[in-house]
Amino acid sequence: xxxxxxxxxxxxxxxxxxxxxxxxxxxxxxxxxxxxxxxxxxxxxxxxxxxxxxxxxxxxxxxxxxxxxxxxxxxxxxxxxxxxxxxxxxxxxxxxxxxxxxxxxxxxxxxxxxxxxxxxxxxxxxxxxxxxxxxxxxxxxxxxxxxxxxxxxxxxxxxxxxxxxxxxxxxxxxxxxxxxxxxxxxxxxxxxxxxxxxxxxxxxxxxxxxxxxxxxxxxxxxxxxxxxxxxxxxxxxxxxxxxxxxxxxxxxxxxxxxxxxxxxxxxxxxxxxxxxxxxxxxxxxxxxxxxxxxxxxxxxxxxxxxxxxxxxxxxxxxxxxxxxxxxxxxxxxxxxxxxxxxxxxxxxxxxxxxxxxxxxxxxxxxxxxxx
Ligand SMILES: *Cc1c(COP(=O)(O)O)cnc(C)c1O
Numbered sequence: 001x002x003x004x005x006x007x008x009x010x011x012x013x014x015x016x017x018x019x020x021x022x023x024x025x026x027x028x029x030x031x032x033x034x035x036x037x038x039x040x041x042x043x044x045x046x047x048x049x050x051x052x053x054x055x056x057x058x059x060x061x062x063x064x065x066x067x068x069x070x071x072x073x074x075x076x077x078x079x080x081x082x083x084x085x086x087x088x089x090x091x092x093x094x095x096x097x098x099x100x101x102x103x104x105x106x107x108x109x110x111x112x113x114x115x116x117x118x119x120x121x122x123x124x125x126x127x128x129x130x131x132x133x134x135x136x137x138x139x140x141x142x143x144x145x146x147x148x149x150x151x152x153x154x155x156x157x158x159x160x161x162x163x164x165x166x167x168x169x170x171x172x173x174x175x176x177x178x179x180x181x182x183x184x185x186x187x188x189x190x191x192x193x194x195x196x197x198x199x200x201x202x203x204x205x206x207x208x209x210x211x212x213x214x215x216x217x218x219x220x221x222x223x224x225x226x227x228x229x230x231x232x233x234x235x236x237x238x239x240x241x242x243x244x245x246x247x248x249x250x251x252x253x254x255x256x257x258x259x260x261x262x263x264x265x266x267x268x269x270x271x272x273x274x275x276x277x278x279x280x281x282x283x284x285x286x287x288x289x290x291x292x293x294x295x296x297x298x299x300x301x302x303x304x305x306x307x308x309x310x311x312x313x314x315x316x317x318x319x320x321x322x323x324x325x326x327x328x329x330x331x332x333x334x335x336x337x338x339x340x341x342x343x344x345x346x347x348x349x350x351x352x353x354x355x356x357x358x359x360x361x362x363x364x365x366x367x368x369x370x371x
Pocket of ligand 1 (some may be wrong): 055056058086127153154155181182184196355
């Protein structure tokens with residue numbers, strides 16, 4: 001699904017030097033590379049504060065801790081996402097409230113959010129799924145009306161632009177009160193291990209986020225809050241500092257592969273290609289088709305026989321996951337998500353796909369679908 005090796009080979013010299021500089025300096029934890037990358041990312045995103053941390057899951061958890069949310073507080077999120085989003089809500093003893101998604105963009109449906117708001121609702125976590133932003137105009141308007149915090153899960157969408165109704169732009173993850181991203185190796189800006197970051201324009205929240213990631217410590221060895229230990233390694237920061245200037249080109253390469261796929265599948269009645277939401281650019285963390293009248297398992301097997309991987313993101317809706325079963329929800333409650341879980345398939349998507357590979361993948365898909 002990804003080709004991290006070819007991507008590395010193109011920047012090997014710079015990366016190896018950056019890693020060795022950290023090793024030579026032995027500043028493994030919170031070394032200068034971390035502050036330098038933080039500054040670079042702040043300026044790339046046009047956001048006031050970047051708080052690096054251990055991974056994207058920690059980033060989400062730390063945001064909720066910084067808000068001081070209490071057990072019983074409700075947090076609304078999408079039924080069609082990676083589990084991390086709901087996991088941290090549950091871990092903190094908060095109540096995950098699940099809502100359905102838009103059938104075209106697969107992103108959280110603002111009308112469904114509004115219907116789910118109760119007196120206990122404290123926060124909303126929209127996920128910018130597969131690299132395209134959720135409807136942030138509508139979500140921020142709801143948040144203002146109902147006095148809610150919004151935490152963007154931008155783990156799959158770093159680099160995407162959100163275009164507001166008035167034409168102004170902001171980077172994914174910098175729109176709401178806080179935003180989160182992951183530097184997991186296969187993400188659009190991936191390091192060579194685990195990493196993550198939180199974004200905010202709010203000085204007070206930034207201060208609190210920095211306290212929470214550092215054991216709840218305000219003054220050295222004085223702990224005013226229960227915190228966590230969540231850091232971005234200096235070596236990972238040094239790698240990310242080298243990779244960040246390539247991010248826009250990486251997004252363009254993904255976008256090129258996506259348009260090749262979409263052109264090849266255009267007008268095929270059995271294949272729905274990714275829809276473009278007018279208020280966001282798409283950085284194609286995943287390229288995901290919705291099949292109609294195609295045996296999905298058969299297609300995946302057919303592709304596999306030709307050495308082409310294909311994956312299902314995600315096979316089980318949040319409310320049907322064993323660990324998250326809740327008497328509040330039953331099968332059928334989120335028909336769009338449930339339909340998607342049964343019919344989506346994601347094709348290889350990364351920065352190194354060439355014409356030959358794209359031609360093989362598209363002809364192999366069509367061969368099976370049209371037979
Ligand atoms: C990857 C991902 C996460 C978690 O990131 P990690 O760095 O793996 O902890 C959270 N949410 C979404 C939507 C993701 O894709």
